[in-house]
Amino acid sequence: MIAAPKPDLVTVNIDGVDIAVPKGTNVIEAAKLLQKDVPHYCYHPKLTVAGNCRMCMVEMGMPAVDPATKQPVMDTATGKQKINWIPRPQIGCGTTVAPGMHIKTSSQMVKDAREGVMEFLLINHPLDCPICDQAGECKLQEQATGYGRGYSRFVEEKNVKPKRTQLGPRVTLDDERCILCSRCIRFSKEIAKDDVLGFVDRGSYSTLTCHPGKKLENNYSLNTVDICPVGALTSTDFRFKMRVWFLKQTNTIDIESSVGVNATVWSREGVIYRLTPRRNDAVNDTWMSDSGRFLYKQVAAADRLAAGPRINGAASTLDNAIAGAAELLKAGSVALVGSGRASVEEQFALKKLADQLGASVSLVARTAQGDKLLISADRNPNVRGALVTGLISALPSAQLTQLAADIDAGKVKTIVSHGEDLAAAGLTPAQLGKVSIIYLGTHANATSAAAKVLIPTLHTFEKAGTFVNQQFRIQKFAAAVPGPVGSTNDLVVLSKLLVALGGSALPTDVHGLWPVIAASVPALAQAAYRTLPETGLLLDATPWSGLPFVEGETLHYKPAAAAVAA
Amino acid sequence: MPAPVQTRVIFKHIDEPGYTNDIECYLRHGGYEVLKKSVARPPAELIDEVKKSGLRGRGGAGFPCGVKWGLVDRKSGKPIYLIVNADESEPGTFKDRYIIHQDPHQLIEGTIISCFANNVKQAYIYIRGEMPEGARILEKAIAEARAKNFVGQNILGTGYSCEIYVHRGAGAYICGEETGLIESLEGKRANPRIKPPYFPAVLGLYQCPTIVNNVETLCHVKHIVDIGGEAFAKTGTPNNTGTRIFCVSGHVQRPGYYEFPAGTITMGQLLNEVCGGPLPGRKFKAVIPGGSSAKVLRFGERYKGKRKVGADMVDYDWGVEDVPMDFDSLAMIGSMGGSGGVIVMDDSVNMVEALANINAFYSHESCGQCTPCREGSLWMKKITTRMVHGEARPQDGALLKGVADQIPGRTICAFGEACSWPTQSFYLKFKDEFDAYSEAKKTLPADRLTLV
Numbered sequence A: 001m002i003a004a005p006k007p008d009l010v011t012v013n014i015d016g017v018d019i020a021v022p023k024g025t026n027v028i029e030a031a032k033l034l035q036k037d038v039p040h041y042c043y044h045p046k047l048t049v050a051g052n053c054r055m056c057m058v059e060m061g062m063p064a065v066d067p068a069t070k071q072p073v074m075d076t077a078t079g080k081q082k083i084n085w086i087p088r089p090q091i092g093c094g095t096t097v098a099p100g101m102h103i104k105t106s107s108q109m110v111k112d113a114r115e116g117v118m119e120f121l122l123i124n125h126p127l128d129c130p131i132c133d134q135a136g137e138c139k140l141q142e143q144a145t146g147y148g149r150g151y152s153r154f155v156e157e158k159n160v161k162p163k164r165t166q167l168g169p170r171v172t173l174d175d176e177r178c179i180l181c182s183r184c185i186r187f188s189k190e191i192a193k194d195d196v197l198g199f200v201d202r203g204s205y206s207t208l209t210c211h212p213g214k215k216l217e218n219n220y221s222l223n224t225v226d227i228c229p230v231g232a233l234t235s236t237d238f239r240f241k242m243r244v245w246f247l248k249q250t251n252t253i254d255i256e257s258s259v260g261v262n263a264t265v266w267s268r269e270g271v272i273y274r275l276t277p278r279r280n281d282a283v284n285d286t287w288m289s290d291s292g293r294f295l296y297k298q299v300a301a302a303d304r305l306a307a308g309p310r311i312n313g314a315a316s317t318l319d320n321a322i323a324g325a326a327e328l329l330k331a332g333s334v335a336l337v338g339s340g341r342a343s344v345e346e347q348f349a350l351k352k353l354a355d356q357l358g359a360s361v362s363l364v365a366r367t368a369q370g371d372k373l374l375i376s377a378d379r380n381p382n383v384r385g386a387l388v389t390g391l392i393s394a395l396p397s398a399q400l401t402q403l404a405a406d407i408d409a410g411k412v413k414t415i416v417s418h419g420e421d422l423a424a425a426g427l428t429p430a431q432l433g434k435v436s437i438i439y440l441g442t443h444a445n446a447t448s449a450a451a452k453v454l455i456p457t458l459h460t461f462e463k464a465g466t467f468v469n470q471q472f473r474i475q476k477f478a479a480a481v482p483g484p485v486g487s488t489n490d491l492v493v494l495s496k497l498l499v500a501l502g503g504s505a506l507p508t509d510v511h512g513l514w515p516v517i518a519a520s521v522p523a524l525a526q527a528a529y530r531t532l533p534e535t536g537l538l539l540d541a542t543p544w545s546g547l548p549f550v551e552g553e554t555l556h557y558k559p560a561a562a563a564v565a566a
Numbered sequence B: 001m002p003a004p005v006q007t008r009v010i011f012k013h014i015d016e017p018g019y020t021n022d023i024e025c026y027l028r029h030g031g032y033e034v035l036k037k038s039v040a041r042p043p044a045e046l047i048d049e050v051k052k053s054g055l056r057g058r059g060g061a062g063f064p065c066g067v068k069w070g071l072v073d074r075k076s077g078k079p080i081y082l083i084v085n086a087d088e089s090e091p092g093t094f095k096d097r098y099i100i101h102q103d104p105h106q107l108i109e110g111t112i113i114s115c116f117a118n119n120v121k122q123a124y125i126y127i128r129g130e131m132p133e134g135a136r137i138l139e140k141a142i143a144e145a146r147a148k149n150f151v152g153q154n155i156l157g158t159g160y161s162c163e164i165y166v167h168r169g170a171g172a173y174i175c176g177e178e179t180g181l182i183e184s185l186e187g188k189r190a191n192p193r194i195k196p197p198y199f200p201a202v203l204g205l206y207q208c209p210t211i212v213n214n215v216e217t218l219c220h221v222k223h224i225v226d227i228g229g230e231a232f233a234k235t236g237t238p239n240n241t242g243t244r245i246f247c248v249s250g251h252v253q254r255p256g257y258y259e260f261p262a263g264t265i266t267m268g269q270l271l272n273e274v275c276g277g278p279l280p281g282r283k284f285k286a287v288i289p290g291g292s293s294a295k296v297l298r299f300g301e302r303y304k305g306k307r308k309v310g311a312d313m314v315d316y317d318w319g320v321e322d323v324p325m326d327f328d329s330l331a332m333i334g335s336m337g338g339s340g341g342v343i344v345m346d347d348s349v350n351m352v353e354a355l356a357n358i359n360a361f362y363s364h365e366s367c368g369q370c371t372p373c374r375e376g377s378l379w380m381k382k383i384t385t386r387m388v389h390g391e392a393r394p395q396d397g398a399l400l401k402g403v404a405d406q407i408p409g410r411t412i413c414a415f416g417e418a419c420s421w422p423t424q425s426f427y428l429k430f431k432d433e434f435d436a437y438s439e440a441k442k443t444l445p446a447d448r449l450t451l452v
């Protein structure tokens, strides 16, 4: 493998400290490396620079050079090269580092400039923080506290603007709170490639709106809510539901496709209120689809299996259900249907079960058109996990045709399905009727209805684990909320089944299980749940480079480059 | 004292009886002869003439035209565009429209010569939205010039081709700012661009190198190429070469436009001798020398310091009347020559009310992109409007200054300066009037002019 070339470094001096930063870095990012805050609103690391809020102003100077001789001009007092300070503040976001550049991030000039901008931003702001969803995570609040004067000289009437415009099905705009930073406009144009937002009117009366006849309805519209530095753009779903400071944040992974978008679950007392993206520059930058965010609604959906284990439709206990399942399994002629939505840990445990039974395993493929951004063609988050753990060795197909044939031929009498609806995967009601089904799952469907043994398990947001995304990057997620009463962690169920079949128990928490996984899965030999970086770990994908994955290009993934990247 | 005699170069035929804006008339007066001579010369030579002429831009900033042309990125391989800034919107300025209405071919000839000099194949005239008649005249004039092969394909058989398109604005002052203009020309909202990186000379129209010049500037180019840069530089004073057109409005006997060699006439000569002095029974109180954004001058104040005359530094001690009308002298006394719009106010004017008017204009025209200008301009307007129409407070003047001081030097474009300099200078020069306005207002006549 060829090592990435060292980026050209440029040495700049920030508040008296020299630091070498990659060429092309702007002053905000350079200062961040020194833990210096350059407050800003319009700048966003993943969008073009607009330079309009003027909050990020810094004082800037360059080493003095004699124009005639081109020789450095020295300062006799310090013995160093003299610095020519520009008499007006410069914007940090739009200033790219240059060799020898000097920056002051908190001189009197800078403080005055920030105080002025803060005052200006607040004079026409409604200051309705007590009823504003953004309160608690509002840049205007934070920076007014940090950099404002703390009093107001404004005695005029404030501007009046629309308070609740529906920009689209999921985003509500309060124009009075908008500080006109244009982040949402740039996001729509540059990232979502859906140029629908713009300003009408001029000056302080400028008003954000959709272009005539258009709506903000693309599947990435809620990112505008995330990046809006104030409470102007709000999620219609989350609006007025909960104060953000009451919410617990848990790391998770978007389960809608193999991209593996990093996300955060926001919950309180076991109830999830929203999902937002978590920055991972190698996967999703700072973005996430709207559809991925709404998957939290599955957790408390009406068809959630929550009434505890059942045998032949009658309520049972977990131990009885396990015993009943073991009895069916011991009779032989078993086939397992695993899931590309299950975690690496669960797939590993299922593989153990398959080995114990000597049973065949199939997976159900889910594919659809990718959106070239953060939803890939492979709509399972973890098909690669099943390859890595050895649960499967070939890519799955959408229809379980082989299994159907085996049922018809009488070769299969019992099926364990880990969360997959066999009817949706092509088995007919007649075929379902011919076999005994043991179903471990979260939601009701034709398979749960036909199951002899039904054991309700946990949703991704209720358990910990890892997924391997399309880049072969293994990424972890944690349990955000407890599962409903009567549901059992999938790992517990699988381990109990193993024991009931005469195998040895597996640790049922991820920390305990990982040493076992690392000891038996070559690709994961060096890994452990606890030490996996938050941004994931790239696995060596070469063993699977020959497989014809159904993938198109996404934000940080090119099909052809997959093998190289790993 | 007899009034100083004008030197009309650009305005030579303006208001001349019998002079019409069609090409035949222009040709009868020697039109397009300079173009014919120009296309036979190497382009670099023409640029050199402009450099030698010392011509400074007439759009407001007074930037040397030759230097601007020298900054154009000619190595990128991208096409170079030239844009004629005919947005003329700075209050007090009315010169470009007369050129366009009465002598459009002078502009077209100057434009094509400038295009040839800079290897420009496509030029745009961006004309203010409120000047539909001007746009029609230009369209007709370009069609006439094309018919005579002065514009279009293979101009005068030289193999050089250049098109000129007229583009109408939609009525916003900010479209006069060159990068706002470029955005508007690209079909977008006229939000000025950040510089760096978007210097027009490198990343202008469609991200290609672009020259933006004022109408009057490009007319001067024609005369420079005609008589030669050095000869041109003999008119006016060093560093302030050529003639300047002054658009005098307000409280003088004879408002209007007057063309003089730059720096050879003082403010006093212009207002008293050329424009006939104040209205009967009135005295001059204040004058804004270069368009409404220029800092106001108060009659009676004195400006002292040292200035360069030839190689020497000499003392000066001027009243407003003594100031030579050129870029450098006006800058020296803390204002600017700007666009040449001279706005005169006599002792009937209340300065708070005058400022209220100016503030209303600028708050209406701020594009709204950057915080200090957007919020500051409207805040200042709200204060002055309240002072005039509502309740004025003794501390309002100081507050106005406090607001204005937070704007200049902190914005994307020079509109930040344009909208704050009036307030800063009005308060500085007429502090007494602002501080006393709340009291004075009680005795102001009820039938005085109503304000915006």
Ligand SMILES: Cc1cc2nc3c(=O)[nH]c(=O)nc-3n(C[C@H](O)[C@H](O)[C@H](O)COP(=O)(O)O)c2cc1C
Pocket (backbone or CB within 6 Å): B056, B057, B058, B059, B060, B061, B062, B063, B065, B068, B085, B086, B087, B088, B089, B090, B173, B174, B175, B176, B177, B178, B179, B212, B213, B214, B215, B217, B218, B413, B414, B415, B418
């Ligand atoms: C707010 C603002 C408005 C302007 N309006 C005009 C205008 O109406 N006409 C003009 O020629 N220049 C205007 N300018 C100046 C232009 O930006 C630019 O400097 C000029 O067109 C360059 O031409 P010149 O070098 O020939 O003067 C304006 C500048 C600012 C900051």
Ligand code: SF4
Pocket (backbone or CB within 6 Å): A177, A178, A179, A180, A181, A182, A183, A184, A185, A208, A224, A227, A228, A229, A230, A232, A233
């Ligand atoms: S709505 Fe929010 S993101 Fe959009 S311009 Fe206004 S403040 Fe910025």
Ligand code: SF4
Pocket (backbone or CB within 6 Å): B174, B191, B192, B365, B366, B367, B368, B369, B370, B371, B373, B374, B411, B412, B413, B414, B415, B416
């Ligand atoms: S200074 Fe004013 S006009 Fe210029 S870009 Fe900023 S808001 Fe717009």
Ligand code: FES
Pocket (backbone or CB within 6 Å): A039, A040, A041, A042, A043, A050, A051, A052, A053, A054, A055, A056, A057, A091, A092, A093, A094
């Ligand atoms: S962050 Fe807004 S101007 Fe720099």
